[in-house]
Amino acid sequence: MSSERYHDHFIVSWDQLHRDVRALCHTLIGRDFKGIIAITRGGLIPAGLIARELGIRHIDTVCIKSYHDHMEQGGLEVVKGVDHDGDGWLLVDDLVDTGNTARAVRDMLPKAHFVTVYAKPEGRPLVDGFITEVPQSCWIQFPWDMGIAYVEPISEQLKKQESDS
Template sequence: MSLPDKAFPVSWDQFHRDARALAWRLAGLNQTFKAIVCITRGGLVPAAIISRELNIRLIETVCVASYHDYVNQGDMVLLKGIAPELMENGGETVLVIDDLTDTGKTAAQVRTMLPKAHFACVYAKPKGVPTVDTFITEVSQDTWIYFPWDMGFTYQEPIAKGAG
């Protein structure tokens, strides 16, 4: 697979605002979450913002990798699982955080470990939408989201010269 046609670049400022918007949305659920399970690595950044906003101080990671070469997704590898005490009762008091859901494979895989947890991410593509409970912004499936931690400053071609 090659890079999707459309680009959705996200600055640190925009990411912070969108992650805070997610925190507001989650606060509105009036649900008490005892812990956050963040899906590394992308979930670490929104988890930090949401834990601060919702005052959730118990943070666990589930470490999975599937995009081994940037845009191409391979087999899901579980590098580190979730503490057994957080998986009790299907994780009903757990909030799972990721930066985005794309095909939904990552969220679906983690849901097998925490079937009753609340799944939230900042961005979602249509295939991933059914795999999460809450998200903020949807982009089309043929869009690649460029996160600020993956970016640097580079020259941009003028649109008139055919920049995509």
Template sequence: MIPRQSRYNRPNGPGNPEGTGYYVPMTTAYHADSSQLEDKEILTWEGFGEGTRQLAQRITDSGFEPEVIIAVARGGMIPAGALTYALGVKLTDAINVEFYTDVAETLPDPILLAPMLDTDSIRGRKLLLVDDVVDSGRTLALVLKLLRGFGADVRSAVIYSKPTTIVQPDFVWKHTDNWIVFPWSAQPPVNPAA
């Protein structure tokens, strides 16, 4: 297991390997309001279903057979779930990362959030790391480095890839320059009824 840290923004040191960001406890989730954006791509539930099937076919055709699918939470959780069914993979896990704070606004670096991934269960296994989008590529780079550091054979899959990424995912459904509105995050969180 990756050790949990009890304080925010704990620097690199024991239990926080260099280059893996900061481990922090849970934070409040945000909702990116993209209603004012003109250049955006809206993914529907139907489009998502078709896209994940096409992505699964690309993975299968490559010959890569993942043993475990790891979601980058939160955005990668629904795509990862769809891919577990499409690929027939039972074993799943998630790694919690925060980077975006609003539309086109990020933290200085991606940070890992508790609870942490059970790394003992992935040593030496074939992993498929799944996220919704790779934009700068910094989150993907952080998590790939972390997982490979535990001896895993890791490939990555995303629904969307942007040309600004520093890391090219192994499997991509679609390329775009626009902000993407996903069906699971299009609406703000539910508030208590009056």
């Protein structure tokens, strides 16, 4: 897999993430889950937000490493699993992309109800629910991967440009 496959960027703000997670929670209200299993690392924050919205206190993790650097995906490594088949559990990740991680987790937890906040076409059939579909060629920039930086006022930028001329 190559970073050349990503032609666009979809930037998710904290506010957008909260709105999308709350929308996802509306599809889950009324279900009686034993707890949540977050797929680390991307699923940790959505799982925490979902736990808050649904009043769930029991959160476990499945730790799978797949993205080896910023945009390159490699082989999967299960760092931590769970000792059940997922029956009655809500499985949460931030995104289903190619489906590689989703397939591995589905094999481990075939009875879990699997949701992601965002889904791409290749992985979408592997999850039971999601809120926003994103094109396969789009790289999603999550708020926990970005920093806040000072942006100089336009008037100051123009002064610098004029002095450089």
